[in-house]
Amino acid sequence: MTDNLKTTPLNALHRSLGAKMVEFAGYDMPVQFPLGVMKEHLHTREKAGLFDVSHMGQAVVVGPDHITAAKALESVVPGEVQKLGIGRQRLTVLLNDAGGILDDLMVARPVTDGRLNIVVNGACKEKDFAYLNEQLPGNVKLERFDTRGLLALQGPKAAEVLAKHAPDAASLRFMSFAEMQIGDITVVVTRGGYTGEDGFEISTWGEDTEKLAKLLLADDDVESIGLGARDSLRLEAGMCLYGHDLNEEISPVEGNIAFTIGKRRREEGGFPGADRILKELAEGPTRLRVGIQPAGRAPAREGAEILSADGEKIGIVTSGGFGPTAGRPVAMGYVATAFAKTGTPLQLMVRGKPIEARVADMPFAPHRYFRG
Amino acid sequence: MSVKYTKDHEWVRADGDAFVIGISAHAAEQLGDVVFVELPDKGKSFSQGDDMAVVESVKAASDVYAPISGEIVEVNQAIVDEPAKVNEDPANAAWFVKIRPSNASELDGLMDEAAYKEFAENS
Numbered sequence: 001m002t003d004n005l006k007t008t009p010l011n012a013l014h015r016s017l018g019a020k021m022v023e024f025a026g027y028d029m030p031v032q033f034p035l036g037v038m039k040e041h042l043h044t045r046e047k048a049g050l051f052d053v054s055h056m057g058q059a060v061v062v063g064p065d066h067i068t069a070a071k072a073l074e075s076v077v078p079g080e081v082q083k084l085g086i087g088r089q090r091l092t093v094l095l096n097d098a099g100g101i102l103d104d105l106m107v108a109r110p111v112t113d114g115r116l117n118i119v120v121n122g123a124c125k126e127k128d129f130a131y132l133n134e135q136l137p138g139n140v141k142l143e144r145f146d147t148r149g150l151l152a153l154q155g156p157k158a159a160e161v162l163a164k165h166a167p168d169a170a171s172l173r174f175m176s177f178a179e180m181q182i183g184d185i186t187v188v189v190t191r192g193g194y195t196g197e198d199g200f201e202i203s204t205w206g207e208d209t210e211k212l213a214k215l216l217l218a219d220d221d222v223e224s225i226g227l228g229a230r231d232s233l234r235l236e237a238g239m240c241l242y243g244h245d246l247n248e249e250i251s252p253v254e255g256n257i258a259f260t261i262g263k264r265r266r267e268e269g270g271f272p273g274a275d276r277i278l279k280e281l282a283e284g285p286t287r288l289r290v291g292i293q294p295a296g297r298a299p300a301r302e303g304a305e306i307l308s309a310d311g312e313k314i315g316i317v318t319s320g321g322f323g324p325t326a327g328r329p330v331a332m333g334y335v336a337t338a339f340a341k342t343g344t345p346l347q348l349m350v351r352g353k354p355i356e357a358r359v360a361d362m363p364f365a366p367h368r369y370f371r372g
Numbered sequence: 373m374s375v376k377y378t379k380d381h382e383w384v385r386a387d388g389d390a391f392v393i394g395i396s397a398h399a400a401e402q403l404g405d406v407v408f409v410e411l412p413d414k415g416k417s418f419s420q421g422d423d424m425a426v427v428e429s430v431k432a433a434s435d436v437y438a439p440i441s442g443e444i445v446e447v448n449q450a451i452v453d454e455p456a457k458v459n460e461d462p463a464n465a466a467w468f469v470k471i472r473p474s475n476a477s478e479l480d481g482l483m484d485e486a487a488y489k490e491f492a493e494n495s
Contacts (some may be wrong), residue, residue, distance in 0.1 A: 031431075032404065032431075036404050036405055037404050037405060037429070037430040037431055038404070038405035038407075038430055039405075041430070228404075228430065228431050229430075232430055297407075297408050298408055298410065298428075299407070299408055299428055299433070301432075301433065321430060321431075322407040322408065322428070322429075322430050324430060329407075329408070351410075351426065
């Protein structure tokens with residue numbers, strides 16, 4: 001382990017379980033456990049996987065009341081935050097003045113008035129928090145939760161497993177959250193995740209994280225899952241990985257996540273880059289993120305050029321690999337909008353040779369969320 | 373001749389008047405679950421160290437290099453059809469190609485089993 005890498009509260013546990021560790025977002029993180037990426041992926045879709053996502057940036061935006069805090073956050077995101085219900089979470093994006101995405105993040109409204117919990121990407125958190133500190137007005141502050149742990153329990157057995165310890169988890173709706181008690185551990189449980197499966201993200205104090213992880217791992221249905229399978233699961237689910245599928249040049253319209261732009265915000269504007277984003281909503285963007293299905297068995301990976309059937313360069317693959325559940329290679333990337341329609345034939349340049357592909361609907365593995 | 377190894381984790385051993393080539397068990401384990409293999413066409417020639425095949429796991433793609441110079445005389449279609457065989461039996465059934473060497477003395481520069489074992493443990 002490199003000395004300057006940060007560690008999560010589960011570092012010792014990962015090592016004791018035989019994880020292969022790598023640097024990710026400045027942290028020493030498990031890329032896979034002895035089960036291996038393929039079996040970890042399949043186990044998550046069949047039963048339940050436990051992921052350490054403590055490297056992600058947890059924080060709270062604190063204002064004098066909800067509307068003040070929500071308006072402050074709405075000055076940097078295009079989401080509807082003012083009307084976000086208590087106990088509800090949603091995905092939004094942090095924008096720069098050109099309408100490019102600085103990060104994607106979760107915003108959640110707890111019971112306590114004037115507070116908005118946020119979770120940002122680990123690799124972006126220093127940049128994001130600095131930007132928020134700079135942008136938020138004087139009466140709204142950002143408080144970081146650097147010492148909190150974050151676990152994700154994902155898969156069709158996740159609800160059954162968690163409900164053994166926290167019965168209220170079973171009835172929680174997708175994208176809702178609540179504080180719960182697991183023995184003497186206080187946790188904040190949110191239903192959702194990054195795999196397309198039913199599941200939860202569980203935030204807790206750093207010192208309780210290992211105890212909680214061990215409790216969940218003691219269940220026969222639960223295995224530890226590394227970053228390798230986390231990536232293949234989210235790719236099959238059609239979800240973006242910031243820094244790959246989204247970046248500071250790409251708008252939420254181009255990124256095909258226009259659902260992050262609230263209805264009222266489309267009418268009112270008033271978020272960074274609104275001119276560009278509203279224009280793209282009205283007229284269509286020049287490029288669009290799409291799912292891509294390579295025809296053969298060769299995976300096309302990030303950076304592969306996308307050509308039209310006529311051989312014209314029209315885009316680039318931003319994520320790609322083998323989908324263990326799909327049982328074949330899957331990818332996503334950006335194409336000129338004229339080529340974004342499902343079924344459009346494409347060619348992908350893999351090791352200097354064109355391979356046949358088509359624009360495909362996402363997800364590549366069906367979402368199985370619990371909507372109550 | 374016994375089996376010889378390269379620093380890129382290929383193995384090579386005599387098979388009649390040709391040499392059979394594969395990747396080491398250590399390499400297969402490092403790669404993880406193999407999901408795709410691309411082999412060169414029969415009849416194609418390579419120089420020692422040229423990339424001649426591709427093996428991909430869920431995680432990443434890796435090149436397989438020619439351990440010796442020569443012409444491909446046979447390829448193992450079974451691992452193209454069923455890439456997981458590479459993890460199951462990398463030392464035998466999951467061989468990659470057979471090559472007719474143009475300069476068999478190149479073999480002298482490769483590692484024997486004991487030297488490779490030490491190399492792999494330290495790499």
